[in-house]
Amino acid sequence: MAVTSRTPSVSAPGTPPQPGLRERKKLRTRIAIRQAAYRLIAEQGYEATTVEQIAAAAEVSPSTVFRYFPAKEDIVLTDEYDGVLAAALRGRPAGEPPLESLRHVLAEVLAEFLATGEQELRQRTRLMVEVPAVRARTAGSMSDTAGALADALAARTGREPGDLVVRVFVAAVLGTLREVTLCWGEQGQEGDLVAMTGRALDILEGGLRL
Numbered sequence: 001m002a003v004t005s006r007t008p009s010v011s012a013p014g015t016p017p018q019p020g021l022r023e024r025k026k027l028r029t030r031i032a033i034r035q036a037a038y039r040l041i042a043e044q045g046y047e048a049t050t051v052e053q054i055a056a057a058a059e060v061s062p063s064t065v066f067r068y069f070p071a072k073e074d075i076v077l078t079d080e081y082d083g084v085l086a087a088a089l090r091g092r093p094a095g096e097p098p099l100e101s102l103r104h105v106l107a108e109v110l111a112e113f114l115a116t117g118e119q120e121l122r123q124r125t126r127l128m129v130e131v132p133a134v135r136a137r138t139a140g141s142m143s144d145t146a147g148a149l150a151d152a153l154a155a156r157t158g159r160e161p162g163d164l165v166v167r168v169f170v171a172a173v174l175g176t177l178r179e180v181t182l183c184w185g186e187q188g189q190e191g192d193l194v195a196m197t198g199r200a201l202d203i204l205e206g207g208l209r210l
Contacts, residue, residue, distance in 0.1 A: 030068050030078075032058045037075040038120055046131050073137035076124050078144070085109055086148040090155060098153055102173060103201050110194045125185035135182075142174050149173070176200045 036057035040049045051072055055062045069075045085105060092101035113121050127134045149170045150161040159166050180200045184193050 026068075029058075029060065029064070033060065033065055033068060034075055034078075034120075037072075038123055041076070041127070042123065046127055046134070071137060073134045074141055076127055076134060077137060077141040082145050082148040085145070086152040089149070089152040092156075094156070098156060098169065099173075099201065099205055101156070103198065106177070106197055106201075107194050110197060114193065122189055125181055125189060128182060129185040138178055142178070146170050146174055172204060173201075176204050 033054060037049065037054045040053055040057060049072075051062050051065050054072075054075065055065045058065070065075070069078065088105040088108060089101055092104060128138060129135070147161070150166050153159070153166050153169060154161040154163070157166070177197065177200075180193070180197050184191065184196055
């Protein structure tokens with residue numbers, strides 16, 4: 001998903017309990033690192049911004065940055081919405097087709113992104129379009145999201161998270177989201193991102209006919 005500097009507030013039946021003190025401290029550290037990175041990148045550009053500078057601005061050590069984010073690209077590509085997305089998916093009606101459930105959930109979560117972190121979402125999208133290293137890292141950075149979605153879909157369908165059908169479904173949905181984001185960015189971030197996502201899911205649901 002996209003980056004936001006605030007803790008996600010989307011709720012749904014089955015939302016996990018609030019994190020404990022240790023998890024809240026870790027979350028604050030992650031957010032501080034990400035905010036520092038975005039601030040520095042806005043001021044001096046992506047390539048000129050180093051992990052050491054980000055660490056200093058966030059008042060942590062470089063090793064702490066790498067403990068939370070394995071690569072610099074991950075700082076601008078990760079967020080805290082995976083758990084929210086999975087919980088919202090689990091909360092959808094039991095008999096609802098999985099793609100229809102995801103359509104509702106993604107519209108809700110994207111609306112939250114745009115309401116609370118639009119500036120960072122737009123900055124991240126620009127980086128995905130303009131910086132080859134960020135764009136190349138995008139697929140790999142979705143592994144946590146893929147895992148959360150696979151677990152939620154497995155719980156809904158009675159399949160295993162590693163089942164081929166589940167894997168293909170998750171890969172198709174996340175690939176669609178990636179292409180929507182890139183298309184939106186390449187078109188100057190014009191248009192309704194939520195509507196574009198809905199249209200892309202229509203294409204996916206229709207069997208990819210041209």
